[in-house]
Amino acid sequence: MEEKGNCEPGLVEYSMVINSLCKDRLVTEALKLFSEMIGKGISPDVITYTLIQGVSSLCECKEATRLLNEMVGKNIWPNVHTFNILVDALCKEGKAKEAQVVVQLIIQRGVVPDVVTYSAVMDGYCLCGQVDGARKMFDVMVSRGCAPDVVTYNILINGYCKIKNVDEAINLFKEMSQKRLLPDIITYTTLIGGLCQTRRPRDALLLLDEMLTHGQIPDLFTYSTLLDGLCNNQYIDEALALFEKIETAGLVSNIVVYNNLIYGMCKARKLDDARKLYLCLSAKGLKPNVCT
Template sequence: DGLCMYSRFYEAEQMFGFMVSKGCFPDVVTYSILINGYCKSRKVEHGMRLFFEMSQRGVVRNTVTYTIIIQGYCRAGKLNVAEEFFKQMVFCGVPPNIITYNVLLHGLCDNGKIEKALVVLEDMQKSGMDADIVTYNIIIRGMCKAGEVADAWDLYCSLSLKGLVPDIWTYTTMMLGLYKKGLRREADALFRKMKEDGILPSECYGYS
């Protein structure tokens, strides 16, 4: 894990090979660590080689493994591939968790695919999984980035009905969206609301 953290992949793979030569076969955790290292370094294809090798060695891929691959392709801007792996994951009976959904939603929203993100959110809720504040922060940010500030505001206003409490990122994202639309009065009112809720302005790193 330490070698992957510092992008020393050659040494990591050497260690990997040494383990195998000594009869210590890598498990799903070992594979996932290596794949994650490659994906974080934008070397998704190298990660995919290990992903396919897992099935050849009889190592069962888990939720973490699939989530890493989905995130890797989202970061590479290959959303269609990321979505295909998400579908494959579900088809193979590997259950996505909240992190998997948030990773996919982040990729979609970051690339302006808000409508598709909302469909994924709906599917997520139909599966019985509750979205958390991170999920809604991702979508609110995506809407603001796409200029859909009114929709973002409606979603923000619905959070209390969902039993969710806005955090620093919710406020920051929404305020910046309002400011960019020229809605300074509304943004200032939200800033005051943030302080009333006990979130100090000094904590609001992204707000200026």
């Protein structure tokens, strides 16, 4: 287009290429093209500034913030999607408080935060181990009429499980049903892990049955999480029965599954059984690692 001269690229063309470069994580190239566009006197719009997403994806929050300020300085007001990108990037860097300041800025400027905005801040608090902060944000979200979705609940359930407050996580799980939100595989797997960590493997087994009853099919990670919990709590017979279920479900057990079971056998002093499992590895095409 540039070579022909009679069909110069404009805002739409530049924005499309910049957006594509950002999606491919070629942020340096995107920024160069952005500078070239401005140098030609083409004013960017809110779509062009999607390169904030590219910069944020590489956790370069300072540069993303600079671009946001530049955008506002040019009287191009960001939409909620642009803000969500910045909030998410800040939270992933563990800057939940700064992300909350951005949320307040969104509200002050008349942009309505959505479920993605609130969930990102909650996730940031949980990553920092500040589950109380995440819960407060959850309550603020509900009080402002923004309905939580499954992802929001999963974030908070995971936060409570990490601090071993599984009872509160279960309360949230029950609340989901009351609000007719269907728990997904992440919800169940997180709770199963939490129950195992708090020495409640039988409750975890019951939750697996409930999961299957509601049509959620466990994956290998779900089974591995439960198997690890059973072995750590020396429920060896239950662990072996679960191992058979994995095989019956058509899932291919990996070295992590075998390591969990071998560890459980060793912990229960069933060394001969542990050795038999170890000797099966080569036949299964698995290589022992340092954990084995």
